[in-house]
Amino acid sequence: MKHYEPPKKSLWTGRISNKWLYLHEKVHCTPLTEIPEAQKKSIALLGYACDAGVHRNQGRVGAVDGPDAIKSSFGKMPNHLASHVLLHDVGSITCTNSDMEASQNQLAEAVASLLEKKQFPIVLGGGHDMAYGHYYGIKKYLDAKKEGQTIGIINFDAHFDLRKNTEQSNSGTPFYQIAQDCQEEGIDFNYLCLGIRKDANDRNLFQTAKDLNVIYVMAETFQTTFLQEITTFINAFTKNVDHVYVTIDLDGFSSAFAPGVSAASPMGFTPHIVLECLKTIMSTGKLISLDIAEMNPKYDIDGQTAKLAASLVHHVAHTVSGS
Numbered sequence: 001m002k003h004y005e006p007p008k009k010s011l012w013t014g015r016i017s018n019k020w021l022y023l024h025e026k027v028h029c030t031p032l033t034e035i036p037e038a039q040k041k042s043i044a045l046l047g048y049a050c051d052a053g054v055h056r057n058q059g060r061v062g063a064v065d066g067p068d069a070i071k072s073s074f075g076k077m078p079n080h081l082a083s084h085v086l087l088h089d090v091g092s093i094t095c096t097n098s099d100m101e102a103s104q105n106q107l108a109e110a111v112a113s114l115l116e117k118k119q120f121p122i123v124l125g126g127g128h129d130m131a132y133g134h135y136y137g138i139k140k141y142l143d144a145k146k147e148g149q150t151i152g153i154i155n156f157d158a159h160f161d162l163r164k165n166t167e168q169s170n171s172g173t174p175f176y177q178i179a180q181d182c183q184e185e186g187i188d189f190n191y192l193c194l195g196i197r198k199d200a201n202d203r204n205l206f207q208t209a210k211d212l213n214v215i216y217v218m219a220e221t222f223q224t225t226f227l228q229e230i231t232t233f234i235n236a237f238t239k240n241v242d243h244v245y246v247t248i249d250l251d252g253f254s255s256a257f258a259p260g261v262s263a264a265s266p267m268g269f270t271p272h273i274v275l276e277c278l279k280t281i282m283s284t285g286k287l288i289s290l291d292i293a294e295m296n297p298k299y300d301i302d303g304q305t306a307k308l309a310a311s312l313v314h315h316v317a318h319t320v321s322g323s
């Protein structure tokens with residue numbers, strides 16, 4: 001398979017208990033082509049090892065190593081997954097600068113095949129251009145079922161990522177691309193952004209968000225003080241869609257929590273509000289797939305961004321599997 005790297009056993013190290021006390025002892029390194037149809041709850045970790053979109057967007061590269069950093073940090077964490085729950089590392093989609101679109105297509109194929117096999121995908125990036133491929137994987141899977149099911153996108157991010165892809169697509173264009181495709185197909189573009197920063201999105205981006213009926217919560221109000229109002233927003237949004245795709249851009253977190261990103265946010269949000277929102281979203285039973293974007297180990301301090309991302313994966317994996 002082109003643009004694909006099989007799982008690396010060397011990433012999964014840590015304390016040895018021989019009793020599956022740690023996640024590196026629980027994980028199965030299973031290449032995509034060998035992933036079985038899940039009989040019980042099963043989670044598949046898939047990397048998107050690509051920072052070509054960040055480079056095209058004039059950002060600081062390094063996110064190509066993001067997926068491995070998150071997997072390695074996650075493996076060292078304690079395992080509280082029920083014994084019947086399976087956890088797979090299915091490797092990573094790889095990328096070249098000149099052909100990022102091929103990697104996005106490959107990602108879409110991989111996500112669709114994981115969903116067909118009843119796996120719950122958690123995709124780890126990598127630049128936020130990942131969202132275009134991820135969304136298309138979910139859509140491809142749902143379209144094949146011919147049930148016309150709707151997808152709502154919830155993006156935790158400082159940025160709208162609604163830049164126009166007039167020249168080339170990049171890490172700042174994925175949701176504009178999805179919106180254009182929705183328009184062409186005559187379907188609604190359901191997009192909720194949580195944590196938008198006024199000092200990180202220009203007037204044109206706010207206008208595009210308005211034109212596309214994007215619902216958003218600004219960074220100043222995206223905090224636990226306003227949890228009740230935010231929960232109301234999320235519930236109103238999820239009520240109108242059949243499935244929810246969640247994408248978490250690490251650059252939305254305050255750089256106090258997440259320094260290891262391309263575009264840091266000193267005034268960003270906290271992990272606590274994100275966890276509360278994730279609980280609300282998961283309680284709807286509509287979460288179909290999730291990703292974590294923009295992990296850049298080159299700028300990380302003491303592995304704390306990788307650990308934050310790993311903690312989010314820990315939380316989601318345990319909750320979706322009922323553990």
Ligand SMILES: N=CN[C@@H](CCC(=O)O)C(=O)O
Nearest residue numbers: 057059128159161171172263
């Ligand atoms: N995925 C990130 N997108 C941001 C990057 C901002 C920056 O580089 O400062 C954007 O294009 O707005």
Ligand SMILES: [Mn+2]
Nearest residue numbers: 158159249251
């Ligand atoms: Mn961002």
Ligand SMILES: [Mn+2]
Nearest residue numbers: 128157161249
């Ligand atoms: Mn983003």
